[in-house]
Amino acid sequence: MSDEINSLPNTTHGNQALLINQSENEATDLAVCVEGAWKNYGYWWKSMTALHDVTLHVPTGFIYGLLGPSGCGKTTLLRCLVGRLQLNRGEVTVLGQRPGARGHQVPGRDVGFMPQETALYKDFSISEMLHYFGHLHNMNRKDILSREKFLLSFLDLPSRTKKITQLSGGQQRRVSLACALLQQPQLLLLDEPTVGVDPLLREKIWSHLIHISKTSRTTIIITTHYIEEARKANRVGLMRSGRMLAEDEPTRLLAKYNQTSLENVFLNLCREDQNRVQQSPKNSIDKTDPTDNQDAPETPHSPVLDLTTGETPYSQIRRKELVKNPVLRARRAAVDCCICPQMHKIYASMVKDLTMIKRSIGFLIFQFFIPVVQISLFCLCIGRDPQHIPMALYNSEAVHGFPTGNLSLHLLNKINPNQIHFQSFNELNKAVDAVKEGHYWGVAVIRYNFSQAIKHKLISMKTDPATLNASSIHLHLDMTNQQVSFVMQNVILTSTQLFLKDILAEHKVDPALADPPVIIENPIYGAKVQNFLNFAAPGMMISIIFFLAIGLTALIFVVEKKEGLLERSWIAGVTTVEVMLAHIIVKFFIQFIQIILMIVFADVIFQVKIEGPVILAMALIFIQGICGMSYGLLISAMCEQEVEVMEVALGSVFPILLSSGVIWPAEGMPPIMRFLSNFTPLTHVVEAMRCIVSRAWTLVYFKVWFGFVISGAWTCGFFALAAILFALRK
């Protein structure tokens, strides 16, 4: 129950309590009561007022026609009634409580809402669409089927198995109406239900609405552009530019204005309103922010009070007490948010997600392939040593053939041709020019007296500069490619060491003399021969699943939001938590298969050895996938269009990837960047993954469990932010 309303003295509020005098002098309870409603869109100078001090009263069992031209605020008012929009000022009571109040079924089962856009899942059949809403409202299968049968025949719909995409625009609107009528709610809010409907069917729909309003006391608020069809309503409200010009029975309005059509009544009211606005000293009501004007006197145009018969109980409500109270509203919102997720709503959302997947099997297979292709390409293209590096060779000793005892040939034979591929030149200048032209990565130069000098150095222990110079290979390298030049130097250094050992052994000297004074013992972790792949692959596995989850979730939710599907589900009572839980459960299976395929490819085919428990590695990747989903949800809360999603998602991929130490060790970053990298959602998780994969660490190690905790914390943070943004941007 609304706290403020309860606290108001001298007012009688609530579904059963608030009574109004009808023209027939009957006492009728109010299903919907709106008092002094102001609604602004946007902030600061961009703000525009969509509702100006609107008052609306709909007794239970009434059909209320909400009329007015396009843009006058009808949809805004309906969205306030179902709790999708919060008023800036004023109060709304629907079926006795504030919409969205804890435990209230508005939004939820008690309200059937038909939005202006069709808001249907295009790939679903009519039956699947009805079943989705039926499950959301916790209806059993039998009830859903019996209502489905009735609605199909009543709304003149084609076969239940027909897809929404195969229906005409008018038929789609009727399916949308069927979804609103499905659970036989106490309150029906229909935004333009008769658009695109032929006159006969329009008549039938009206008869049905009148029938349910009489027999089951369903309250119906209907907006329409066809002003005359609203004659059938018990009460109409005529709106213009966000203001309620009049609210009364159609016959009484016709009598009061001495007119034969509601169109003319509306014209008269518009003229009166126009004069009133022109005479108003302010004349700038559209720009007024009601929240800045809370102490201003009542506006002179208080049409409802002017045009209804005399004093009503609502006029006793002190408007000033209905002003925005941020603390109270924040407290209310926080309490309302703490709703325990309900199984039937999660189930309905899961069935809906699975149906969507079923409709796009190709896309599902594609989803399985993406991580496999990405990890395979990564393992194939990244981290391997460059091979067959072309190098020029100028061997002075061999220019005129190889003399006996030629040691340069011996040395060159030690160099693996698969790693460095030499091309001999007879002139040094030509070899250097070929490097300058980019044909080779460098020139190896061997002096004419190399063999002699080597013997002098090793056997006779001569170390004068001339001997040292002549006994060395001279490398003139193109150092523009770090990895290639590193491999060239490394290969030539190791081969030379082997060559020296051979020479020493030939001359009965211990070859160990050629070893550098460093002994690399068996490593504590990892293999003696390491490669870049082992370093980068764990990070890549985490990143692939993380970024995939971001993209897919963000796109799915933005499309649903854009097409009004998410809003419709929210009005049917689903919460963001339930939608997300359903998404996670369904994605669990997809992600599970993705992770298995990726690990099999990396481990079995590309030999990325996972030393630790594979299950732990999979669990970490999985949790990071959920983190990606919640980040995707946050992106979808921020963006309105798919293009924006792509921009934000792609815009975050590289900064996160580069600063989290996935590609290059964080130890190589400047201190400030290294500090900042602690605050990316990947850094600690990737580190934990490396510890599991390379060091066989388990959860008893700090770095591993910290990775899990950080991933969970980012997930909760993204999710909370997304929920707040969704609530703020309603």
Ligand SMILES: Nc1ncnc2c1ncn2[C@@H]1O[C@H](COP(=O)(O)OP(=O)(O)OP(=O)(O)O)[C@@H](O)[C@H]1O
């Ligand atoms: N999300 C929004 N942000 C900013 N302004 C909005 C938003 N939604 C509606 N408006 C503005 O509020 C005013 C009322 O819009 P609303 O959709 O309630 O009108 P309507 O009477 O339902 O019109 P129609 O019959 O064409 O649907 C319009 O001027 C519209 O431009």
